[in-house]
Amino acid sequence: MAMTMTQKILADHAGLEYVVPGQLIKAKVDMVLGNDITSPVAISEFRKTGFKKVFDVNKIAIVPDHFTPNKDIKSAEQVRYIREFVKEMGIVHFFEVGQMGVEHALLPEKGLVVAGDVVIGADSHTCTYGALGAFSTGVGSTDMAAAMATGEAWFKVPEAIKFILKGKPGRWVSGKDIILHIIGMIGVDGALYKSMEFTGDGISHLGMDDRFTIANMAIEAGAKNGIFPVDEKTIEYMKEHSTKPYKIYEADEDAEYSKVYTIDFSEIKPTVAFPHLPENTRTIDQVGDIKIHQVVIGSCTNGRISDLRIAAEVMKGRKVHPDVRCIIIPATQKIWKQAMKEGLFDIFIDAGAAISTPTCGPCLGGHMGILAKGERAVATTNRNFVGRMGHTESEVYLASPAIAAASAIAGRIASPDEL
Amino acid sequence: MKIRGKVIKYGDNIDTDVIIPARYLNTHDPSELAKHCMEDIDRTFHSRVKPGDIIVAGKNFGCGSSREHAPIAIKASGISCVIAETFARIFYRNAINIGLPILECPEAAKAINDGDEVAVDLAAGKIYNLTSGCEYTAAPFPDFMQEIINADGLMGYIKRKAAKATES
Numbered sequence: 001m002a003m004t005m006t007q008k009i010l011a012d013h014a015g016l017e018y019v020v021p022g023q024l025i026k027a028k029v030d031m032v033l034g035n036d037i038t039s040p041v042a043i044s045e046f047r048k049t050g051f052k053k054v055f056d057v058n059k060i061a062i063v064p065d066h067f068t069p070n071k072d073i074k075s076a077e078q079v080r081y082i083r084e085f086v087k088e089m090g091i092v093h094f095f096e097v098g099q100m101g102v103e104h105a106l107l108p109e110k111g112l113v114v115a116g117d118v119v120i121g122a123d124s125h126t127c128t129y130g131a132l133g134a135f136s137t138g139v140g141s142t143d144m145a146a147a148m149a150t151g152e153a154w155f156k157v158p159e160a161i162k163f164i165l166k167g168k169p170g171r172w173v174s175g176k177d178i179i180l181h182i183i184g185m186i187g188v189d190g191a192l193y194k195s196m197e198f199t200g201d202g203i204s205h206l207g208m209d210d211r212f213t214i215a216n217m218a219i220e221a222g223a224k225n226g227i228f229p230v231d232e233k234t235i236e237y238m239k240e241h242s243t244k245p246y247k248i249y250e251a252d253e254d255a256e257y258s259k260v261y262t263i264d265f266s267e268i269k270p271t272v273a274f275p276h277l278p279e280n281t282r283t284i285d286q287v288g289d290i291k292i293h294q295v296v297i298g299s300c301t302n303g304r305i306s307d308l309r310i311a312a313e314v315m316k317g318r319k320v321h322p323d324v325r326c327i328i329i330p331a332t333q334k335i336w337k338q339a340m341k342e343g344l345f346d347i348f349i350d351a352g353a354a355i356s357t358p359t360c361g362p363c364l365g366g367h368m369g370i371l372a373k374g375e376r377a378v379a380t381t382n383r384n385f386v387g388r389m390g391h392t393e394s395e396v397y398l399a400s401p402a403i404a405a406a407s408a409i410a411g412r413i414a415s416p417d418e419l
Numbered sequence: 420m421k422i423r424g425k426v427i428k429y430g431d432n433i434d435t436d437v438i439i440p441a442r443y444l445n446t447h448d449p450s451e452l453a454k455h456c457m458e459d460i461d462r463t464f465h466s467r468v469k470p471g472d473i474i475v476a477g478k479n480f481g482c483g484s485s486r487e488h489a490p491i492a493i494k495a496s497g498i499s500c501v502i503a504e505t506f507a508r509i510f511y512r513n514a515i516n517i518g519l520p521i522l523e524c525p526e527a528a529k530a531i532n533d534g535d536e537v538a539v540d541l542a543a544g545k546i547y548n549l550t551s552g553c554e555y556t557a558a559p560f561p562d563f564m565q566e567i568i569n570a571d572g573l574m575g576y577i578k579r580k581a582a583k584a585t586e587s
Contacts, residue, residue: 037444038485038487041488041491045574049574049575049577049578066441066444067444067445071445074446078446122485122487123484123485124483124509126485139485139509140487140490140512140516140517141487141513142487142517142572142573142574143513143516143573146573150577188432188479188482189479189482189507192507219509222482364436364484365440365441366441366442383434383436383484385434385437385483386434386459386460387437387459388441392459
């Protein structure tokens with residue numbers, strides 16, 4: 001019975017020889033994740049049902065990252081509620097301000113997820129870890145509660161869409177442009193309920209950070225998960241960050257896919273998603289004259305060290321446009337320190353940008369850069385829905401760190417080549 | 420379970436950020452969340468919604484964030500059922516897990532109008548438009564999901580299973 005990579009991981013975790021699309025299974029989970037917004041709901045469900053302890057104190061990660069450092073009293077109360085639960089249960093992987101990072105940058109960095117794992121997280125961007133060759137998917141708080149209690153989750157085995165990636169990306173083309181291009185092509189429900197399985201020689205041109213960005217936005221095409229094969233770069237990354245044993249799964253040659261797309265990197269141009277859906281994409285040469293008021297470089301999509309390096313490369317020796325506030329948010333403490341050591345902060349500060357402590361903050365309109373009525377932002381984040389970063393009449397344009405940095409300098413959406 | 424109510428209709432890709440904006444997620448109290456349900460797309464929703472009312476929407480309802488606060492806010496607003504052409508998958512799970520009835524039925528979702536009076540027979544997957552007289556059938560839930568719904572959500576289901584395991 002031929003299976004995709006996702007199907008093989010799920011079959012193994014369900015204790016089955018093989019699975020078929022549509023089959024309902026119960027699978028063991030290797031990691032359960034929650035944040036400051038979703039964990040309180042999970043904890044009250046867990047308590048209401050009368051459970052006294054969690055299934056494994058080492059297989060739960062709780063990362064308050066959305067409204068932290070706590071933006072108001074209610075947020076602080078929510079994190080206190082989480083903290084009390086974590087202490088009572090003895091949960092090991094709990095990261096507060098000072099240790100904390102944006103969850104999907106933090107978990108791989110801390111070595112808590114590796115190839116072959118099944119990971120569920122009460123956060124939709126949990127699909128990020130597919131970059132490591134893991135099956136990981138976003139769920140809700142009740143699923144998190146149930147998994148904390150039982151160590152299992154129910155899944156409908158997904159069909160898969162295959163994306164054959166080939167060619168070499170051009171100058172200023174990153175993982176962000178590739179995934180925006182794909183979402184523009186298939187739409188925000190183009191992979192609804194399905195796996196997006198990436199394959200092909202082109203992957204060798206993508207560093208881990210680019211792969212994290214691509215897998216991260218699989219949810220923006222409606223997918224259950226996005227997954228990459230494991231290669232030398234993946235193994236090198238895992239060796240550097242983790243001591244957890246990993247397992248490499250490969251799709252069968254004759255596995256069935258509901259669709260197959262071939263994506264040639266050499267044909268992709270820097271891409272921007274216009275309001276109010278990630279599928280509203282235009283290539284940089286088609287954007288026209290869009291004046292902007294804010295730039296955000298950060299998030300679980302693009303707050304990693306290579307993202308900051310590209311932004312610094314573009315901003316070096318230049319000044320942020322006087323009409324623009326530029327906010328840079330390294331995704332974890334480790335990335336923060338690395339960026340500081342490399343002198344990237346000097347470049348950003350000299351350019352007139354602000355540097356924030358790690359937080360999801362403005363990405364979801366929480367804090368640290370909310371938009372007023374009529375304001376426009378270019379953000380390296382993942383969603384541009386109505387009101388996402390503030391007022392319902394504000395606008396978010398999604399782009400790569402290179403485009404965001406160039407736009408901060410130009411005061412309008414621009415490519416680094418235009419500076 | 421019999422459901423009957425007036426329809427409030429929305430379009431495609433209704434995301435969880437408009438169902439319940441993130442600025443209100445510093446609480447998880449259902450009645451507080453209900454006050455701001457649909458606020459960013461429909462400021463009249465909270466004042467006009469009546470217990471039993473039904474939301475009918477287009478494709479990909481509930482896309483975006485995994486926040487369970489979205490189906491919680493809808494349920495706490497008094498909405499008895501959501502009918503859509505398709506649902507985003509995390510919203511679909513969440514709705515079942517918290518016991519908010521949902522039905523995927525493209526024909527009904529397209530044909531039913533705002534303000535229509537609609538009745539739903541959940542177990543049979545039947546949707547009756549009492550205003551137009553039309554009838555639709557949604558794909559029935561697999562038994563496993565039906566059991567979760569009957570147990571008023573996933574945690575109730577797990578509890579029942581645990582109780583059964585102890586008995587035997």
